[in-house]
Amino acid sequence: MSSTLRAPVVVEFPFTRSLGPVQRAFLTGLRERTVLGVRTGSGRVLVPPVEYDPDTAEEIGALVRVGTAGTVTTWAWNPDPRPGQPLDTPFAWVLVRLDGADTALLHVLDAPGPEAVRTGLRVRVRWAAERTGAITDIACFEPEPEPEAEAEAETEMETEAEAAPEPVPGTEDGAAAVPVPHDGTFPDPVTGIVTPARLDYTYTPGRAQSAHLHALAERRITGERCPSCRKVYVPPRGACPTCGVATTEEVATGPRGTVTTYCVVNIKARNLDIDVPYVYAHIALDGADLPLHGRIAGIPCDQVRVGLRVEPVWKPGDLHPDHYRPTGEPDADTGEEML
Ligand SMILES: [Zn+2]
Numbered sequence: 001m002s003s004t005l006r007a008p009v010v011v012e013f014p015f016t017r018s019l020g021p022v023q024r025a026f027l028t029g030l031r032e033r034t035v036l037g038v039r040t041g042s043g044r045v046l047v048p049p050v051e052y053d054p055d056t057a058e059e060i061g062a063l064v065r066v067g068t069a070g071t072v073t074t075w076a077w078n079p080d081p082r083p084g085q086p087l088d089t090p091f092a093w094v095l096v097r098l099d100g101a102d103t104a105l106l107h108v109l110d111a112p113g114p115e116a117v118r119t120g121l122r123v124r125v126r127w128a129a130e131r132t133g134a135i136t137d138i139a140c141f142e143p144e145p146e147p148e149a150e151a152e153a154e155t156e157m158e159t160e161a162e163a164a165p166e167p168v169p170g171t172e173d174g175a176a177a178v179p180v181p182h183d184g185t186f187p188d189p190v191t192g193i194v195t196p197a198r199l200d201y202t203y204t205p206g207r208a209q210s211a212h213l214h215a216l217a218e219r220r221i222t223g224e225r226c227p228s229c230r231k232v233y234v235p236p237r238g239a240c241p242t243c244g245v246a247t248t249e250e251v252a253t254g255p256r257g258t259v260t261t262y263c264v265v266n267i268k269a270r271n272l273d274i275d276v277p278y279v280y281a282h283i284a285l286d287g288a289d290l291p292l293h294g295r296i297a298g299i300p301c302d303q304v305r306v307g308l309r310v311e312p313v314w315k316p317g318d319l320h321p322d323h324y325r326p327t328g329e330p331d332a333d334t335g336e337e338m339l
Helices: 021-031 147-152 154-163 207-217
Strands: 007-018 035-039 063-066 069-078 091-098 105-109 122-127 138-143 192-203 221-225 249-253 257-265 278-285 292-296 309-313 323-326
Antiparallel strands (some): 007 192, 122 138, 221 249, 257 278, 278 292
């Protein structure tokens, strides 16, 4: 039995989006320590706000200001924060229904431990020291002080109140009822955001793919045959996607094959040491019933064609073919089922 293969995989890109009037007001509001929601035609207040009523699909834009304190409606404890999460100490993921809102906002709660968190807990916003117009302008939520503790904390509260631009409705220093209408206008509004998206995981191939990868390292290209429809899949996935049955019969394929379709790549990928332009192709290996894909080299891009016969090229030490090159054989008929 071969050892289990594992590989770290990171998919990462900055996601840039422009903001419409509702999200622009919401995020600019956070920068100004103001939480805005929208009121739907039926009178519900949605926080975070959306542009369209989720019940009626009606466009909505009636902004309202809600409180910066609220109630935990559900929660989950995160004992082991991962890099990039809002807090680097253990915290609770919480849904918080802010005062004046009918829906709950997903955020995190800074609490000493899970025993300090419960549904119904009163919490309030802890603003980030530096705010840019992003959901992270709310650094986190924190439990509201108990009434008896409030007197002791008064000095501290006064200091905080002095730092605040104005009393905030729905909190201990704001008697006004929430929600209150808001025109969403702020100086220097935020018009777009860049959200880093990152997926970081360990990939472990299953039985069929592991066997295929071990064979590749020995410069053999193996597939598996479906016991029902007899098709040979390379690389094998362990089951026939058409018949839904497990594939177990290992079949040697290639190494030569035929180009069934291709594209010319003109954009250089980061972290990929291949000069552009180059050709990426679907290649039907001899003996396989479905094409795999690989890079074609050793021939000018404009001479690559459907039907071109190719063979894999392994570089010293490579665990898989680096690319495919022309064999010099006459072109082959690919057959329609390969397209
Ligand atoms: Zn099948």
